[in-house]
Amino acid sequence: MTGIRYLASLWIVVITLSGFVFCSEVSFVERLEGESVLVPCHMEPRGSLRPFGLYLRRTWLRPTEVFFKYTQNDASVNESFRDRVTVSGDPSDRAVNVTISQLRAADTDHYICEFMVERVGSVDEKIQGSTETFLYVTADVPGSMDIDPIPTCAGGSAVLPCHTPNREGSAVEGVILSRQRGRAPVQVAYHSQQHLSSLFPTERVQLSSAPRPGGITFHVTLLQLQPEDSGLYSCQLLLRGRPNSSTSLRGQVFFISVQDDRCGCSSYPTLIYALTGAVGVLLLLLILVGCVVVFKGKASQRPKSQSQAPIYEEMIGVQSPSRKLATLRLEEVESSEYKNCPVKKASSGNRYESPSGALFPRRDS
Structure with a gap:
């Protein structure tokens, strides 16, 4: 059971690290001048955390903020994108779609989304969205x-x-x-x-x-x-x-x-x-340790070979050396008693009757 607990603990570590190692999905979009583009902003769920705001930033040619939207409020849009940005959805839902219309060549850039999450007792945390957009605006026909x-x-x-x-x-x-x-x-x-x-x-x-x-x-x-x-x-x-x-x-x-x-x-x-x-x-190590533990457990429960000897000896009619020695001693004692003392047979009559013999002749009533 200890090995299983170790394995479960390691899996928890793997799942935890996998959840916090973040890798954004990158998409490349090519558009003509005057067209529009959809920039999706999504945040992976992290427990009960709910963002209260959203930034859309361009971070390559002209690093700047496109807009900031506070939950349940209108977005504050940068002057260069005014009247060209439409926001649908709310940051608290972790999903917001941003549409930039009337594109210009100067809009070519790398766009990322950052969700704002409140941290009690510390500075608010910025969590980057799960998608990034590389927008390339050209005056030529797309695909040229x-x-x-x-x-x-x-x-x-x-x-x-x-x-x-x-x-x-x-x-x-x-x-x-x-x-x-x-x-x-x-x-x-x-x-x-x-x-x-x-x-x-x-x-x-x-x-x-x-x-x-x-x-x-x-x-x-x-x-x-x-x-x-x-x-x-x-x-x-x-x-x-x-x-x-x-x-x-x-x-x-x-x-x-x-x-x-x-x-x-x-x-x-x-x-x-x-x-x-x-x-x-x-x-693999846990499997090997488990096999060793099981093998040792079976070996400790296996009966000793010496305790089986008397059983086999009785089955074939052979006495063990200890029993032979005890038998020889008993025979010696019995033989000595028989030699020194005469053996008297017990009478089958009443033990309380008076003995009869030469010294005590039997009297007839």
Whole structure:
């Protein structure tokens, strides 16, 4: 029972940690100027905690508060979003939908929701919502660029594949990585032949290649990313004898979003795997301990072999040495008594009658 209690205690720890390790769901949304977007704000239940307020913040290009809504009251909206924000739902219900209409290119940013929870005797707690939205507003037709989101944490890394067509089979001399932040002009983030003009130092960039059926695939790995590195990226191969243009994003475009220190997504799978492994090891140990305890219990209850000897001896008619010794002693005593004293047979008559014999002749009445 003690082992089962230990196992139950460990499962409680696993469930508790799983409940408090938070990892937001990231969604990438691309919209045209003038359209609208729905930003959902949801908070996972935590016991009886009910938030009393909600913040919607943009945290990338222009960090600021979009609005604050106190429960059962209207939202206080930032001037740049006035008359463009519609809020449905109440923060106390842990679910609020925010609609931003008449979108502009300047609205491109990373949006997060923060619920305010009252803490008695301490500062009110801010709990980030379970969803995050990366909004990209463009004047071009959505889908004109193949954009793939790559969310990561501060200090993390991102791998960008370079799939620029090389039908002529020209020699590859390097790669060039371009970046765009919001509506700003495209910049050269990394140039393998011009290290001095790159935005990323050489020690933060790794180049690798791998063969594939159609040729060779090149990958660019960006290391030690920070929130200010967030933006749109595209990768091009530097081919011998062909001009290279870095004034626009070409081919496949990646939206790298680097979250701040509150991001815990990268450590969440590792923690789960570690806890699962610990539970498995503990369960195996408990099974082994249980087997040992059961084996010892059965061994202690097993009768001793020496106590069975007299039973087997009686069954086959053989006396034990102790009984043989007692029998020999008894025979010696009886034989000595028989030798020293005559044996008299008890009469079958009345014990109270007078003895008869030569000294006492029997008289007839």
